[in-house]
Amino acid sequence: MALLSSKRRDLDAWAVTLGVNNDDDAIAELRRLFARVDDAAEELRAVYVVVNGGPNDAAAGHLTGAFARSVQAASALLEVLQAFQRHERGR
Numbered sequence: 001m002a003l004l005s006s007k008r009r010d011l012d013a014w015a016v017t018l019g020v021n022n023d024d025d026a027i028a029e030l031r032r033l034f035a036r037v038d039d040a041a042e043e044l045r046a047v048y049v050v051v052n053g054g055p056n057d058a059a060a061g062h063l064t065g066a067f068a069r070s071v072q073a074a075s076a077l078l079e080v081l082q083a084f085q086r087h088e089r090g091r
Contacts, residue, residue, distance in 0.1 A: 011087055014080055023084050030081040034074055041070040 015021065018029045048063040 008087070011084060014084070023087060026084050027081060030077055030084065034077045034081065037070055037074045037077060041067055041074065044070060 011023070011026070015023075015026050018026050020026045020029055044063055044067040048060055048067065051063065052060045054060070
């Protein structure tokens with residue numbers, strides 16, 4: 001199920017949220033945010049590798065959940081990015 005359509009009002013709301021005034025800047029900001037979330041996911045994975053198998057598996061379990069949520073967040077940002085790209089091509 002799509003997070004949003006490519007309707008102008010949805011994209012305008014995202015632009016306000018991102019603090020930008022046009023599609024190009026929104027795309028650039030979304031790429032930057034996507035990269036940050038991707039970096040965070042990689043860091044979570046690296047920490048998981050260190051603590052997995054330790055005496056308390058709660059930390060590893062929470063890291064697994066955090067990693068899964070970071071992947072979901074990256075996917076959501078990618079969907080918004082693609083909506084801006086579709087809109088930009090449709091001009």
